[in-house]
Amino acid sequence: MEDKREIKVKVMNLTKQFDELLVLDDISFDVKKGEFLCIVGPTGCGKTTFLNSLTKLYQPTKGEILINNEPVDLKKHSIAYIFQEYSTMPWLTVEENIRFGLSIKHMPKELADQKVEEYLEVVGLTKYRKYYPDQLSASMLQRVVIARAFATEPELLLMDEPYGQLDIELRFKLEDELLNLWKRNGTTVIFITHNIEEAVYLGERILVLTNKPTKIKTEIKNDLPRPRDIVSEDFVNLRNEVTDLIKWW
Amino acid sequence: MESKTSRFMRKNMAAFMTIVAFMSLLLVWELVARFTNAGMFLPPASEIISKFVESFTVPIGKHRMLVHIGVSLYRVGVAFIFATIAGIFLGVSMGYSKTVEAIIKPIFEFIRPIPPLAWIPMSILWFGLGDQSKFFIIFLGCFCFITVNTYDGTKNVDHVLLGAARMLGASERQVFFRVVLPSSIPYIFAGLQIAITAGWSAVVGAEMVRSDEGVGWLIVMGMTNGNTVQIMVGMLAIGIVGYILATAMAKLEGRLCIWNQQQGI
Amino acid sequence: MESAAGNIADVLKCSHISKEFDSFDGTGKNLVLEDIDFSVKDNEFLVLFGPGQCGKTTLLNILAGLESPTKGEVVDHGKKVTAPAPERGVVYQKTALFPWLTVMGNVEFGPKVRGFKKEERKKIADHYIDLVGLKGFEKSYPSQLSGGMRQRVGIARAYSNNPSLMLMDEPFGHLDAQTRYMMEEELQRIWQKEKRAVVFVTNNIEEALFLADRIILMTNCPSKIKKEYIIDLPHPRSYVDPEFLRLRREITENMDKSM
Amino acid sequence: MKNKTAKYKYRILSVCSVIAVLFIWELVTDILHLISPMMLPSPAKVLNTLIYKLTGGVNPDGATLLQHIAASMKIALGGYTVGVLVGVPLGIAMAWNRKFEMFAKPLFDVIRPIPALAWIPLMILWLGIGYWSKVGIIFFAAFISATINSYAGIKRTSQVHLWVASTFGASKRQMLFKVAIPTALPMIFTGLRLALGSSWVALVAAELLAATRGLGYMIQVARMLGRPDVIIVGMITIGVIGYLLSTVLEKLQNKYVKGGK
Structure with a gap:
């Protein structure tokens, strides 16, 4: 069935070249408003360059990125980006870390306090509000970063393999939490990962990338019913389909 | 695409700006010194540079510049070598054995x-006014830094590496020579780098208090x-010799x- | 099911192992391992699987002799384990390679400290460097290698001492999902060629099921043995084979919820 | 249990070794007279000179120990404060603003290898041997350390943190105050401690050369008048004060600067 939602993000001929090395090669695609798009590619497919160029952290060599049909501008559009490396601020407590985005956006104090309380509750870290990052476990650090991103209620959320280091049982727990937040806030999410099972579990649509110079190999619709059962027949077939497109090992 | 020339400019912009900075500074210095009464305090740059070049041929006091520098370097060199040997030996033994440390x-x-x-008065009392007391001062200047850094290096050797070596069958002696020492090297070199600069500063100080030649004598x-x-x-x-010593030690490291x-101590 | 080849003699036996540490604030003690009993058969690939970071690495260190248990003892071929030894090779999560030695230097370290002659240890080193697929990288330093390659050197280094038991502490923990699949297949290949008893620690269920002859499911802190699973799926195994997925669901459901 | 007793064992060993050194020092000087008091006074002599100087004794240098300390501290803290107030902002500006860095860094790198002591003759020639010449010397000592460490601190800012800030739409100024400076604070404090150390060293040197009061002056005069006991008292005081100043700053750092070693 045709997805009638309006286009949130439009990427046209995105190319990125570092001196001689061509990393992103003429990539074009759209993302619908409120869509959960997964992007998966082989190891070394320049996924961080991809997301950084999308947000203009890296100036693209060629091509244009539009959000709500205007060129992307970090000061105007409310975007949140969760990086692969740990990005909590070691000098701030859990509470202050979550407030970081809000204070940058000069949100009035009472509204900011209320948002911080709300998202401390959502990720279950209320008890740890006064802790510093070096006192927390890996999974709790990821929760702080997710709460910080969602607290600003962004219209677009970018995630670069945030759960790579967690063990399976914990990863599913955080993925379900993410899906709930996505449904609740109607955020548009672009989730990029190496883990094929994770992409199939989360995404409404999956973009498959090639190796460097990175292009879009193909696009796969994924309308498996939620909550998805990783053991079910259809899930496994879809996972195999994506694996065969990427498998290099 | 960025044109060839503009990329060339972007790469060498830093060097270009440095030259601009220097030229403007020298120009301002020259004008101030020549045309205002500050000239009495601050001689013009051109005069200093020409005097500097001249000092390599015309002696100041008994010696030419190269001899002054040579004497100072000799004093630093001798003291630095002794300080390195003593510093590494003491640093390693303190770091490795708890009793020595205690x-x-x-x-x-x-x-x-x-x-x-602060040791100068005492060292003059003990060693007199000659080079010996200067060696002592410079030795102290370098020795403390080398010992501390070597001690730190030996103390925080990665325990997992010690475990790995023992697992592979290394005896305690082999663990010391094949793991503890090599992994302390970056710390030791950090110590040597600070020590050479401290030593150079100490020789200037010692020569200023009492000497017949050397760079310290020159300025006092x-x-x-x-x-x-x-x-x-x-x-x-x-300044120039100080810079050369520091960069040489960094290159050696x-x-x-x-x-x-990747650690890049 | 008994492992295919080799005698049934126990390579390693540990009985009633417990371990407690002084807690950070120095008041009480926190118990990390509680009354652990199991033995490792010759040429058996045993996986210690459990949530999070509690106790598994400590248990492995105790088996290797790097740490001593508070209670209980570990016996290797009848001899009490009190110190690390070449018979029990260890592959660490953070690889623990000697950064100042080249790949060849690292792999040769074991034979060298045990006094092997130059050509002898070069032959051993070349064999294992080739086995883990690092031919041509003998001269490079660890800082110049990727995560996966560094782990291969760690494996080659432990093997070069010809140990009767290989202890592996989440060696692929830091690798991305796809490189991890590759390294698991690589380890299977190496293990088939160089049969040894292996005790492999991991918190990744796919990895445990892909590699193990037997899985010991550990509880959360303090770690106790919860359940044992014999895995007799034929090799090479597939992550998406129905029986594999069924076992995976069953073990995950039995697992403690980590924090 | 095991490591508790070990800790005590080592502590006792340390105390014994200090006592042993003092005892040997006493033995060699007062008891066996192996070394002449002109070369090395006995600890007892040094102790009562210390007490004498502390309790109002003015000779041989014409001021009590406390007056010397006060004179030295006044100069040291004067030069230090100015040096740090100039050095820290300069270091931050050089590290944060590309264009300013290209312009200022090379000039700073020219001054940097010149030891603070080398400024003494120029300062004394320009400003005489009084208060201002010494403040000038100490300014250089503090200024160089403070700049180097603030510069290094800002450069240590992690790229990921900057990206996080910029995706939230932070301006360059917000990124400086909310990310770069907090990351740099531990290094800036290290700079403050190092600057204090090098100021103290430069001060002693300056007072050795030309001063009318201060600890450096005291030990220099004591040498001329053959009073090694006063020299040692002076050296111990210099060492103790240097140590106290650095510990005070360390305590401040641990209290106010959190996270991000």
Whole structure:
């Protein structure tokens, strides 16, 4: 069935070249408003360059990125980006870390306090509000970063393999939490990962990338019913389909 | 696509700006010195540079510039070598054996805060006014830094590496020589780098208090007979040699610890 | 099911192992391992699987002799384990390679400290460097290798001492999902060629099921043995084979919820 | 249990070694007279000179120990404060603003290798041997350390943190105050401690050369008048004060600067 939602993000001929090395090669695609798009590619497919160029952290060599049909501008559009490396601020407590985005956006104090309380509750870290990052476990650090991103209620959320280091049982727990937040806030999410099972579990649509110079190999619709059962027949077939497109090992 | 020339410009922009900075500074200095009364205090740059070049041929005091620098370097070199041997030996033994640490560390910690130049009066009393007392001062200046850094290096060796070596069948002696020492090298070199600069500063201090030649003598003699140009020439020499010593030690570390690229002590 | 080849003699036996540490604030003690009993058969690939970071690495260190248990003992071929030894090779999560030695230097370290002659240890080193697929990288330093390659050196280094038991502490923990699949297949290949008893620690269920002859499911802190699973799926195994997925669901459901 | 007793064992060993050194020092000087008091006074002599100087004794240098300390501290803290107030902002500006860095860094790198002591003759020639020349010397000592460490601190800012800030739409100024400076704070404090150390060293040197009061002056005069006991008292005081100043700053750092070693 045709997805009638309006286009949130439009990427046209995105190319990125570092001196001689061509990393992103003429990539074009759209993302619908409120869509959960997964992007998966082989190891070394320049996924961080991809997301950084999308947000203009890296100036693209060629091509244009539009959000709500205007060129992307970090000061105007409310975007949140969760990086692969740990990005909590070691000098701030859990509470202050979550407030970081809000204070940058000069949100009035009472509204900011209320948002911080709300998202401390959502990720279950209320008890740890006064802790510093070096006192927390890996999974709790990821929760702080997710709460910080969602607290600003962004219209677009970018995630670069945030759960790579967690063990399976914990990863599913955080993925379900993410899906709930996505449904609740109607955020548009672009989730990029190496883990094929994770992409199939989360995404409404999956973009498959090639190796460097990175292009879009193909696009796969994924309308498996939620909550998805990783053991079910259809899930496994879809996972195999994506694996065969990427498998290099 | 960025054109060839503009990329060339972008890459060499830094060098270009540096030249601009220097030129403008020298120009301003020249104008101020020549045309305002500050000239009495601050001789023009051109005069200093020409005097500096001239000092390599025309002697100041008994010797030419190269001899002054040579004497100072000789004093630093000798003291630095002794300090390195003593510093590494003491640092390693304190770091590796708890008993040695318990005995020596308190005494060492008591002496460390005393600046080397504060020892000058005592060293003149003990060693007289000659080179010996200067060696002692410079030795102290370098010795403390090398010992502390070596001690730190030996103390925080990665325990997992010690475990790995023992697992592979290494005896305690082999663990010491094949793991503890190599992994302390970056720390030792960090100590040597600080020590060479501290040593150079100590020789200048020692020579200023009492000497007949050397860069320290140059500037203090300039002071006594009010010769600002000689002071500035001396300071230029001290700065250049100081820079060369520091970069040489850094290059040496780069070559010897190639494996240490990513930690980059 | 008994492992295919080799005698049934126990390579390693540990009985009633417990371990407690002084807690950070120095008041009480926190118990990390509680009354652990199991033995490792010759040429058996045993996986210690459990949530999070509690106790598994400590248990492995105790088996290797790097740490001593508070209670209980570990016996290797009848001899009490009190110190690390070449018979029990260890592959660490953070690889623990000697950064100042080249790949060849690292792999040769074991034979060298045990006094092997130059050509002898070069032959051993070349064999294992080739086995883990690092031919041509003998001269490079660890800082110049990727995560996966560094782990291969760690494996080659432990093997070069010809141990009767290989202890592996989440060696692929830091690798991305796809490189991890590759390294698991690589380890299977190496293990088939160089049969040894292996004790492999991991918190990744796919990895445990892909590699193990037997899985010991550990509880959360303090770690106790919860359940044992014999895995007799034929090799090479597939992550998406129905029986594999069924076992995976069953073990995950039995697992403690980590924090 | 095991490591508790070990800790005590080592502590006792340390105390014994200090006592042993003092005892040997006493033995060699007062008891066996192996070394002449002109070369090395006995600890007892040093102790009562210390007490004498502390309790109002003015000779041989014409001021009590406390007056010397006060004179030295006044100069040291004067030069230090100015040096740090100039050095820290300069270091931050050089590290944060590309264009300013290209312009200022090379000039700073020219001054940097010149030891603070080398400025003494120029300062004394320009400003005489009084208060201002010494403040000038100490300014250089503090200024160089403070700049180097603040510069290094800002450069240590992690790229990921900057990206996080910029995706939230932070301006360059917000990124400086909310990310770069907090990351750099530990290094800036290290700079403050190092600057204090090098100021103290430069001060002693300056007072050795030309001063009318201060600890450096005291030990220099004591040498001329053959009073090694006063020299040692002076050296111990210099060491103790240097140590106290650095510990005070360390305590401040641990209290106010959190996270991000």
